[in-house]
Amino acid sequence: MTGSPVRVVLADDQPLVRSGLRLVMADHPDLEVVGEAATGAQAVQLVRDIVPDVVVMDIRMPGMDGIEATHRITTGPTATRVLVLTTFDEDDYVYGALRAGASGFVVKDMALNDILAAIRVVADGDALIAPGVTRRLIANFAGQPPQRSPRPVAGITEREREVLTLIGRGRTNAEIAEDLFITVATAKSHVSRLLTKLGARDRVQLVITAYEIGLVSLPD
Numbered sequence: 001m002t003g004s005p006v007r008v009v010l011a012d013d014q015p016l017v018r019s020g021l022r023l024v025m026a027d028h029p030d031l032e033v034v035g036e037a038a039t040g041a042q043a044v045q046l047v048r049d050i051v052p053d054v055v056v057m058d059i060r061m062p063g064m065d066g067i068e069a070t071h072r073i074t075t076g077p078t079a080t081r082v083l084v085l086t087t088f089d090e091d092d093y094v095y096g097a098l099r100a101g102a103s104g105f106v107v108k109d110m111a112l113n114d115i116l117a118a119i120r121v122v123a124d125g126d127a128l129i130a131p132g133v134t135r136r137l138i139a140n141f142a143g144q145p146p147q148r149s150p151r152p153v154a155g156i157t158e159r160e161r162e163v164l165t166l167i168g169r170g171r172t173n174a175e176i177a178e179d180l181f182i183t184v185a186t187a188k189s190h191v192s193r194l195l196t197k198l199g200a201r202d203r204v205q206l207v208i209t210a211y212e213i214g215l216v217s218l219p220d
Contacts, residue, residue: 006054007032009033009034009050010022011056013039013062039061039064040057040064040066041063041069044072052080053081054083055081056085066086068100070097070101070102073101083104083105084104085115153198160190163187165216167207167210168206168211
């Protein structure tokens, strides 16, 4: 990313985890840790006080857990986005994080560079689900099995339909641009229009929509 660094709050009840992430991020001038929280309640208060770009949120914390904190942050007045970082990738945690409005879900055993990349992706308005969290989970979260025959979607163009299909397949804006032979800026514009037209909060909801209307299906 260019311009100002991404302002990050680290929310984890383990000081060693926060310290480790802070030390790693200190070597990356495009990322800046502006606060730390040991509980969900502290994370919510920090967001209100300093309005960071991204909160890296643990799930299991004393008192208010990370899922409730995520819900309060994403339904609040700020534009702060939440990347859930946890040891646990069981279904219930994934569902809870997505329902709460998280823009990403990664696990702590991922490579540190991949975690830092996830922070940048979320800060840039994209969504990211860890490779270990399968598309089947997202399809289940959508509340129904994928359609065999895609349903029409009123109000979107054929190109936007193509973009929505690629979003459902987990493509980033750069990958969408490459697949469709368009610029990244054009891809971002299509994504922005889809968010508006479909009333989606973020890219995760677009992924779910792609499954719900049958644009993306799972292997048999």
